Amino acid sequence: MSKIASALGVSSATVSNALSGKGRVSAELVEKIRKKADELGYVPSSAGRALRTGRSNVLGLVLPDISNPLFPQIAQAMEAAASNAGYGILIADSRGDVTTQTQAISRLIERGVDGLVVIPRRGTRIGDIGCPVAMVDTPSTPGNTVSADHWEGGAKVARHLVDLGHKNFLLVGYDPASNVQNDRIGGMKSAFDRGIKYDTIWLETLLRERGEQTSLGLIDRVRDGVTAISAVSDLHALRVLTELQTAGIKVPQQVSVTGFDDLIFSPVVTPSLTTVHMDMARIAELAIAALVREIEHSKSEPNANTSQKQNGKAAKQTVTAEPSKVSMELMVRASSGPIILPDTPILNGKTL
Amino acid sequence: MSKIASALGVSSATVSNALSGKGRVSAELVEKIRKKADELGYVPSSAGRALRTGRSNVLGLVLPDISNPLFPQIAQAMEAAASNAGYGILIADSRGDVTTQTQAISRLIERGVDGLVVIPRRGTRIGDIGCPVAMVDTPSTPGNTVSADHWEGGAKVARHLVDLGHKNFLLVGYDPASNVQNDRIGGMKSAFDRGIKYDTIWLETLLRERGEQTSLGLIDRVRDGVTAISAVSDLHALRVLTELQTAGIKVPQQVSVTGFDDLIFSPVVTPSLTTVHMDMARIAELAIAALVREIEHSKSEPNANTSQKQNGKAAKQTVTAEPSKVSMELMVRASSGPIILPDTPILNGKTL
DNA sequence: CTGAAAGCGCTTACAG
DNA sequence: CTGAAAGCGCTTACAG
Numbered sequence A, B: 001m002s003k004i005a006s007a008l009g010v011s012s013a014t015v016s017n018a019l020s021g022k023g024r025v026s027a028e029l030v031e032k033i034r035k036k037a038d039e040l041g042y043v044p045s046s047a048g049r050a051l052r053t054g055r056s057n058v059l060g061l062v063l064p065d066i067s068n069p070l071f072p073q074i075a076q077a078m079e080a081a082a083s084n085a086g087y088g089i090l091i092a093d094s095r096g097d098v099t100t101q102t103q104a105i106s107r108l109i110e111r112g113v114d115g116l117v118v119i120p121r122r123g124t125r126i127g128d129i130g131c132p133v134a135m136v137d138t139p140s141t142p143g144n145t146v147s148a149d150h151w152e153g154g155a156k157v158a159r160h161l162v163d164l165g166h167k168n169f170l171l172v173g174y175d176p177a178s179n180v181q182n183d184r185i186g187g188m189k190s191a192f193d194r195g196i197k198y199d200t201i202w203l204e205t206l207l208r209e210r211g212e213q214t215s216l217g218l219i220d221r222v223r224d225g226v227t228a229i230s231a232v233s234d235l236h237a238l239r240v241l242t243e244l245q246t247a248g249i250k251v252p253q254q255v256s257v258t259g260f261d262d263l264i265f266s267p268v269v270t271p272s273l274t275t276v277h278m279d280m281a282r283i284a285e286l287a288i289a290a291l292v293r294e295i296e297h298s299k300s301e302p303n304a305n306t307s308q309k310q311n312g313k314a315a316k317q318t319v320t321a322e323p324s325k326v327s328m329e330l331m332v333r334a335s336s337g338p339i340i341l342p343d344t345p346i347l348n349g350k351t352l
Numbered sequence C, D: 001c002t003g004a005a006a007g008c009g010c011t012t013a014c015a016g
Helices: A001-008 A012-019 A027-040 A046-051 A071-084 A098-110 A150-163 A179-188 A204-212 A218-222 A232-246 A279-302 B001-009 B010-021 B027-040 B046-053 B071-084 B098-110 B150-163 B178-192 B204-210 B218-223 B234-246 B278-302
Strands: A058-065 A088-093 A117-118 A134-137 A146-148 A168-173 A198-203 A228-231 A256-258 A273-280 A323-328 A326-332 B057-061 B088-093 B115-118 B132-133 B144-149 B167-172 B197-202 B228-230 B257-258 B275-278 B324-326 B328-331
Touching: A001 A012, A001 A027, A012 A027, A012 B257, A046 A279, A046 B046, A058 A098, A071 A088, A071 A279, A071 B071, A088 A098, A088 B071, A098 A117, A117 B010, A134 A279, A146 A150, A146 A273, A146 A279, A150 A179, A150 A228, A150 A273, A150 A326, A168 A179, A168 A232, A179 A198, A179 B132, A198 A204, A218 A232, A218 B257, A228 A232, A232 A256, A232 B257, A273 B115, A279 A323, B001 B010, B001 B027, B027 B324, B046 B275, B057 B071, B057 B098, B071 B088, B071 B278, B098 B115, B115 B278, B132 B278, B144 B278, B150 B178, B150 B228, B150 B257, B150 B275, B167 B234, B178 B197, B197 B204, B218 B234, B228 B234, B228 B278, B278 B324
Parallel strands: A058 A088, A058 A117, A117 A134, A146 A323, A168 A198, A168 A228, A228 A256, B057 B088, B057 B115, B115 B132, B144 B324, B167 B197, B167 B228, B228 B257
Antiparallel strands: A088 B088, A273 A326, B275 B328
């Protein structure tokens, strides 16, 4: 910048004003400065700006588990939303661990992020950390900023299956301690009136005890009359689907299978998977917007603007706007349908 | 920092030296300063440090497509490797587009990254951009820094199938312009000696013409004698697997199916998918290490250290160390095996 | 419309 | 072992 200034014989203040378009510089000078800047390949120093303004224009994204198959959707949506708002995204993986999550948050803060989007490890409360935070979680979790309406999503799939005539369900969860999964299952159950039978299994313990690749014992369930299997994730639905198919059970003619999240493989398998889609772009926009609002706001805030928190008692800065609930969309695809072969023997003698 | 200094009646230089452990401060003073820093909840200003040192300790990660199912593995590995080396990761999605990729890179540079890991859009050459770059691609691409040996991976699966007695293959690619996919397919073919029949299909055009959810016409292939189908990604292998299963074809008894990348669902479907796994952690370590080496190096570099590139002619800074090839590991699982029912009619009359 | 000056928080020679 | 001083690159009142 000083190079541009001296090359043109103007002050760096003028260069700054010209380049930032504050409008206090004559049009022709602006033009000249722009040209020179291009010519010199000038790239403003984010460090200089950050130091002066106290804002880095970078946001941190803390994820419970980057290897989660939903992560691509999340990261992509957050990156796009942040980018539109003029922010960059610094990622941190809390690897499902609460202490790692805390460390990740500290590291991000040390790197000078202006705010944080946290997708918390189940049931984590984030205390005051002296910087704006948007939590993305379930509506049933207090203190969150925005989330999909997982309960409604569960209700939608279940109602769809009930309307198709199904009366005997198997609900498949993974982690019984997950708020999201409990909401989804709760929503499903809410769509069942009397006359509907259902049972719920949670995979986590099952798999830990019997090994990752164990059979889920679905054949027995089907023999006992289950005609619809609803999972809390497409990943589990896929597991169910392929296990049924391997056993020669027809989906959806004999059994309907549904999932959640519209993962990348869901439209691509045969039969394609009926699932519930969340509008991540919207969730991300809301989260980022809440964060940005808070950040802008604290700029004009007159008090306590010393970059350090005062004696460990940081001002409450969690985003306080009313939490937003984003509706979920049912995607009806081939894996769910009316029962076509209800009364024929299910297996031709041999089991798996 | 100045707060700590004045609270203790020492200079900020001493605080700096004490906190950074440079060892020019007496042990007791260091102790006192540390304590005071904790007490005040001191968080060093990354902006101040960056401005002074000229390093942000942040690396940019440019991905062709965040929604790629392999992305979680990549991002997780890069984040971990960077974190271990003391760097943060700023992400940017080039959305498969070359211009977006260029913009993404500029944005990252404007944010002051010290270096870039680029997983290029197929066939992109990144020119001199005035900052260290590590490219992660195929060994067959010139100028890349590190990559998995996709060719070797292809050879490994194919050899595995040949050893199992298969003699008639269908190879499934997606994008015929992808270097990675061509390497994988090339490797497969290299394992076929005379006596092996094979055909290759590329899904991209097929799907564009006939719609995303079209049948791949696998039944005809199998009827014509194909007993092994090898895809360049688990995603396509999954598509193949479920299409076969829906048609009543047994995997692996009648047809073996293999994929690539060991995606999250691969061990979980029935039958679990034989695939080729790449050691992302190692790839990430190598890429980050190359980058860090280059960054550290350019620190001591005496010449041209003016943060701006001189008249558009930036010094060549692409990481030049010999490109590393990381070996790929074959994961033999249930979806591949010897042919058990070679001569029985494949379909019981009805097709799909 | 333009410029001189101060200062954001840090680190690094340089003195003492 | 400790301190005074300079300066990284920017922006923002404040004068003119």
